[in-house]
Structure formats: structure tokens, C-alpha cells
Amino acid sequence: MKGRKAVNIGYTFRDQSLLKKALTHISLANECGIESNQRLEFLGDSILSFVVAEHIYHEFKNMDEGRLTEMRAAAVCEKSLAAAAREMDLGSGVRFGKSETVCGGKNKASILADTFEAVLGAIYLDGGMEPARAWILEHLGEIIEHSSKMDFRNYKSEIQTYFQKRDKGTDVVTYRMTGRKGPDHKPEFSVEAVYRGKVIGKGTGGSRKAAEQQAARQALEAL
Amino acid sequence: MKGRKAVNIGYTFRDQSLLKKALTHISLANECGIESNQRLEFLGDSILSFVVAEHIYHEFKNMDEGRLTEMRAAAVCEKSLAAAAREMDLGSGVRFGKSETVCGGKNKASILADTFEAVLGAIYLDGGMEPARAWILEHLGEIIEHSSKMDFRNYKSEIQTYFQKRDKGTDVVTYRMTGRKGPDHKPEFSVEAVYRGKVIGKGTGGSRKAAEQQAARQALEAL
Structure with missing residues (x-):
């Protein structure tokens, strides 16, 4: 845990080990033989897609499914998730192995986006769908709103x-x-x-x- | 509704209009100026991905996220959903416009799979996550189990x-x-x-x- 800052993700875990796992990058997991955050990321990714789909389904009743699909893709893309992760300085909380620490992993968009999803998976396991939904809308609400105004015409x-x-x-x-x-x-x-x-x-x-x-x-x- | 058989999907809707919408193919919607099942399909697709992800996350604790991703893809592919739809004869319940009735739409795998997802979206809106989850596991449980044994090596x-x-x-x-x-x-x-x-x-x-x-x-x- 040396050198790791506490990050304020805006959710208090009952089970702190879930948060710890969510912040464990594969580089550290490989070095220490512990579980990485990748399975949590898989779970979080599906929660994210569902919550955003449900939200825009209700919010934008006049949008057809093609537009809804484009909107969701824009809202949950790597760039959006990395931006949300940066706002709460999630990168500083990630526990890397030596290789990624040297390579500046905490600033990589892909790692930030993956960590966002892993933390989301952990929140869901810890507290259920309601806190997970609230967390998503708190951190991505503006991006979703923005993507509803985006021009997707080709x-x-x-x-x-x-x-x-x-x-x-x-x-x-x-x-x-x-x-x-x-x-x-x-x-x-x-x-x-x-x-x-x-x-x-x-x-x-x-x-x-x-x-x-x-x-x-x-x-x-x-x- | 002429010529349409009642289908037994194993869930009783409080709001029958949701089921009706879920069974309205775009070909009829275009002809009659009513809403098709496509938005419900968008919603149902995300529920399906989430429920299957959560299920296999808990059931297969030793699988890494790559394998989980492959397994989910196999379980929710068009072929699997169409097979589940055929088992409950969902095709007979779909309300088509003239063009698709002539083209045999009720037997098309893509239409059956889409309808499966639309009905799932309708169940979720009608009864919430629990009946949606139960419906998925009832109809896809065997396929999920089977896909856990599939050989994904290339x-x-x-x-x-x-x-x-x-x-x-x-x-x-x-x-x-x-x-x-x-x-x-x-x-x-x-x-x-x-x-x-x-x-x-x-x-x-x-x-x-x-x-x-x-x-x-x-x-x-x-x-």
C-alpha cells in the first residue's frame, strides 16, 4: 500500500476488501499472486451498460433505438470513463506492480476507465443496484446529458x-x-x-x- | 391481431400493453404508425447482458474475465436467444406487417432473438429486475451451463x-x-x-x- 493516496470515490464500503480488489491492477496481481480487478471490471461494465440504457430509455422517450445505442456508446466510452475517473483522482488509488508504476499507468486512459468499471462492480457487490446507479449518474450524468445533444449523423x-x-x-x-x-x-x-x-x-x-x-x-x- | 396465437411466455403482465408493444415488429409499426418493439429490445439487451454477467461472475469464481466474456457472448448470441424463443413459440405471437408475414418473419432467427430481448425489456418494466432475472435463467439457464463447458481455444x-x-x-x-x-x-x-x-x-x-x-x-x- 506504500505511496498510495486515499481516494475519495464518494461511496463508503462496508467491505473494504472489495474496494482494495477493485484498485488492484493486473500488474500487481501478477507480481504478488493475488486477484486483480479484472473480474470486477467485467461485472461493472455490464452494470454500467444497463444503468445507462435504462436511464436514457426513460429520459429520451422520442429517441429511436439506433440513437439510444449511439448515445450510450458515447457516454460510456473510454474517454468519458477516464475523465470521470480523473475527476475523483482514481488513478492515485490504483495499486500497480513495479512495471506499470514506472510506465505511468495511473494516467493511462484505458487503466482509468477499467478502474472506474471495477470500482462500480465493487459498489454493486457491496451495496446493490441503488448505490451503483446513483454513483454512475453522479459521475456520468453530465456526460450523458451532453451526449444527448451530440450529432451522430454520418x-x-x-x-x-x-x-x-x-x-x-x-x-x-x-x-x-x-x-x-x-x-x-x-x-x-x-x-x-x-x-x-x-x-x-x-x-x-x-x-x-x-x-x-x-x-x-x-x-x-x-x- | 388477426391470426395471432396467444403465446405462453411464462410471465403474467400487469400491463398488457407492454407485452403488445414487445410483440410489435417494425414492419407492422411502419405500416400502422405505431411504436415498434425496438426500444424495448435495446433495454432488454442490456438487462440480459447484466443478468448473465452477474450470474456467471458468481457461479464461475475461477474463470478469468476473458473466459467470462467469451462465455457470455456464447450464451446470449442470436442462435441461443432464437432457440429459447422457439421453445416458447414466441414467433407465433409477433405482430408483423404484410411484408414480413409474407417473408416468413416468424421463423427468422434474428427476429426471434430481437423479440426475446423486447419481451425481456417489457417484463423488467412491468415487474422489475427479479422477474426479469428469473425469466432469463429459466430460458437460458441450460445454455449458460452448456457454454461454461464450451471449448473457446483457438x-x-x-x-x-x-x-x-x-x-x-x-x-x-x-x-x-x-x-x-x-x-x-x-x-x-x-x-x-x-x-x-x-x-x-x-x-x-x-x-x-x-x-x-x-x-x-x-x-x-x-x-
């Missing part, structure tokens, strides 16, 4: 389908990067959508893919 | 890795079909695994892939 697919139907051909819309600026951790890409040699839309975004979607969106709007 | 991958390590080369194990017998709905394939021109194993199976795995398994055992 403009690239839509513009391609449009031209295929109109021209009955096999020509494809291509995308070419025309610029990249900003620092490495916050790049901005500029992209042009091209159809039959003609620029039909331009877009910018924090990733090449996002910029392509914006270019396709502009092309659709210009039709 | 012999093809294992034999390839073996030769790669031994010979430090890039030669690959190839597979060739040597025979196929049996009727179309129950074929039996015969396959040979070949490495550097030499037959190293033979296998048979209900699919080409299964036969290849068996051939690879024999090759591994003969090492």
Missing part, C-alpha cells in the same frame, strides 16, 4: 449515397487534407471533399475524421 | 504461433477442404491442415471453420 455516408443514387455510378467522394495547424495535443485539420475532381465542401476539425465529416456536411448543405 | 492461432516461434519464418499453416457430405441443412466438412506441404492434421465439423479448428487441434496434439 455525413460522409450520406453524401456518398446521394451521389450514388443521382449518378447511378461508382464514383466515390474523396477527402484530401489541405492543412494542419495548432500544437500536437490540440491539432486542427483542414480537409476538402472532392467529387469528380471538383471541391464540393470544406471542413475543419480536431481530427482528420471530424474535419472530413464537416466537409461532407457542407457538401450536403450546398446541394 | 487452435488455428495456437498452431500458427508454434511454428512461427519454432522456425522463425513466415510460412503459414493452410487449410484445404477434402470433402463435404450430409444434407444442406446439416453438412459435414472434412479439412486438412498443411504446413510446408505436409499434412499435419485432419478434422471434420459442421462448418468449414469448425473443421479447420479440429484439424489444427489434431496437429497440436501430434506435436
Whole structure:
């Protein structure tokens, strides 16, 4: 336990050994021959999917199941869970073996997200569904709300389908990067959508893919 | 409701409209402008994953999370759910639009599996987690038990890795079909695994892939 800070996860365990297991990374488990948090992560993952599904099923009565599926995927993605884990400084509580301590495991998004799920599994085993549900909504409520406003349309697919139907051909819309600026951790890409040699839309975004979607969106709007 | 038989799903709904919605296929919903069972299916899918995860987490304490994940995937796959749906003749209860009635929708595995999940979602909304859990274990208990004994080893991958390590080369194990017998709905394939021109194993199976795995398994055992 040397060097491990107490983390405030906002739930008091009756059985502290569950929390300890939830914070035991596989690297330490392998070194010491103890159980890692991976089985708890498996359980927590399924609780998370269910609770978020039930929540958005009731909250967004007009959304079809395709949109609900996209929304849940956005809300429970690695990035979201890692952000929630960082807010409660979960990384500082994880017990690593030597290898991961050296490799900076406590800041890795994948490890943070997995630990979030393992702690959730432990809360469920300790207190049942109600505290597990409350914990999820406390830590992911805002992200869920945000994801309900996200734009999941696939403009690239839509513009391609449009031209295929109109021209009955096999020509494809291509995308070419025309610029990249900003620092490495916050790049901005500029992209042009091209159809039959003609620029039909331009877009910018924090990733090449996002910029392509914006270019396709502009092309659709210009039709 | 013309032509629809009553199905015995083994749960009595307080709110019959939930069952009706769970049995409303999208083809009818589109024709009549009513709500289909797809949102219920989304909810039911997440309940199913959670309940099976929790069940196998407790039942199989010595399985690691990789094996638990494989086991759950096998237990809740389309084939398993369709088989459970067929046992209670769920297909006869589904309300289809004209298109799917003509296309024999009530016998399609995908539709049966989706309906299973939709009915599960409806049971949960009607009675809560306990009857939902009981219904799952009643209908899938045997399949879960069976999947705990399934062999998830990937012999093809294992034999390839073996030769790669031994010979430090890039030669690959190839597979060739040597025979196929049996009727179309129950074929039996015969396959040979070949490495550097030499037959190293033979296998048979209900699919080409299964036969290849068996051939690879024999090759591994003969090492």
C-alpha cells in the first residue's frame, strides 16, 4: 500500500476488501499472486451498460433505438470513463506492480476507465443496484446529458449515397487534407471533399475524421 | 391481431400493453404508425447482458474475465436467444406487417432473438429486475451451463504461433477442404491442415471453420 493516496470515490464500503480488489491492477496481481480487478471490471461494465440504457430509455422517450445505442456508446466510452475517473483522482488509488508504476499507468486512459468499471462492480457487490446507479449518474450524468445533444449523423455516408443514387455510378467522394495547424495535443485539420475532381465542401476539425465529416456536411448543405 | 396465437411466455403482465408493444415488429409499426418493439429490445439487451454477467461472475469464481466474456457472448448470441424463443413459440405471437408475414418473419432467427430481448425489456418494466432475472435463467439457464463447458481455444492461432516461434519464418499453416457430405441443412466438412506441404492434421465439423479448428487441434496434439 506504500505511496498510495486515499481516494475519495464518494461511496463508503462496508467491505473494504472489495474496494482494495477493485484498485488492484493486473500488474500487481501478477507480481504478488493475488486477484486483480479484472473480474470486477467485467461485472461493472455490464452494470454500467444497463444503468445507462435504462436511464436514457426513460429520459429520451422520442429517441429511436439506433440513437439510444449511439448515445450510450458515447457516454460510456473510454474517454468519458477516464475523465470521470480523473475527476475523483482514481488513478492515485490504483495499486500497480513495479512495471506499470514506472510506465505511468495511473494516467493511462484505458487503466482509468477499467478502474472506474471495477470500482462500480465493487459498489454493486457491496451495496446493490441503488448505490451503483446513483454513483454512475453522479459521475456520468453530465456526460450523458451532453451526449444527448451530440450529432451522430454520418455525413460522409450520406453524401456518398446521394451521389450514388443521382449518378447511378461508382464514383466515390474523396477527402484530401489541405492543412494542419495548432500544437500536437490540440491539432486542427483542414480537409476538402472532392467529387469528380471538383471541391464540393470544406471542413475543419480536431481530427482528420471530424474535419472530413464537416466537409461532407457542407457538401450536403450546398446541394 | 388477426391470426395471432396467444403465446405462453411464462410471465403474467400487469400491463398488457407492454407485452403488445414487445410483440410489435417494425414492419407492422411502419405500416400502422405505431411504436415498434425496438426500444424495448435495446433495454432488454442490456438487462440480459447484466443478468448473465452477474450470474456467471458468481457461479464461475475461477474463470478469468476473458473466459467470462467469451462465455457470455456464447450464451446470449442470436442462435441461443432464437432457440429459447422457439421453445416458447414466441414467433407465433409477433405482430408483423404484410411484408414480413409474407417473408416468413416468424421463423427468422434474428427476429426471434430481437423479440426475446423486447419481451425481456417489457417484463423488467412491468415487474422489475427479479422477474426479469428469473425469466432469463429459466430460458437460458441450460445454455449458460452448456457454454461454461464450451471449448473457446483457438487452435488455428495456437498452431500458427508454434511454428512461427519454432522456425522463425513466415510460412503459414493452410487449410484445404477434402470433402463435404450430409444434407444442406446439416453438412459435414472434412479439412486438412498443411504446413510446408505436409499434412499435419485432419478434422471434420459442421462448418468449414469448425473443421479447420479440429484439424489444427489434431496437429497440436501430434506435436
